[in-house]
Amino acid sequence: MDSSGACYQSSLTHEAFxxxxxxxxxxxxxxxLGRKGQPMLRPNQLSVSMYGKTITKSHPSxxxxxxx
Numbered sequence: 821m822d823s824s825g826a827c828y829q830s831s832l833t834h835e836a837f838x839x840x841x842x843x844x845x846x847x848x849x850x851x852x853l854g855r856k857g858q859p860m861l862r863p864n865q866l867s868v869s870m871y872g873k874t875i876t877k878s879h880p881s882x883x884x885x886x887x888x
Contacts, residue, residue: 821844825843826841827843834869836859839858856881858881858882858883859871859879859881860882861882
């Protein structure tokens with residue numbers, strides 16, 4: 821959770837990080853309903869494997885953060 825209340829998930833099994841919701845309530849609802857989070861890439865990361873797919877920064881489901 822960041823200072824604005826947004827929630828993120830870090831995988832314990834592989835190099836994956838995802839945005840779960842803009843608030844704790846939204847994140848919990850998403851998780852309980854089985855909805856997938858939005859994959860995130862670290863600045864030095866070119867791709868990540870999530871949900872059986874290789875996701876790059878041009879993938880439509882990627883969560884964009886920071887400056888463009």
